[in-house]
Amino acid sequence: MFNNPQITNNSDIQVSTDVARIASALSVMILGLTLILITAFAPVQAVHNATHDNRHAFVVPCH
Numbered sequence: 581m582f583n584n585p586q587i588t589n590n591s592d593i594q595v596s597t598d599v600a601r602i603a604s605a606l607s608v609m610i611l612g613l614t615l616i617l618i619t620a621f622a623p624v625q626a627v628h629n630a631t632h633d634n635r636h637a638f639v640v641p642c643h
Contacts, residue, residue: 619634620635
């Protein structure tokens with residue numbers, strides 16, 4: 581059907597899969613860290629109260 585000249589054997593497919601897995605794991609870690617940091621230093625009192633215990637569980641100062 582479709583010919584992809586870049587993929588020549590199964591090892592190329594495995595490397596491609598590994599790269600995709602690492603990229604998605606990195607993306608999720610960056611997103612999680614971003615959400616934690618945004619809520620850790622949010623000035624809105626409702627957000628502060630909702631995440632207060634989690635901040636202290638991650639040893640993030642909020643006071």
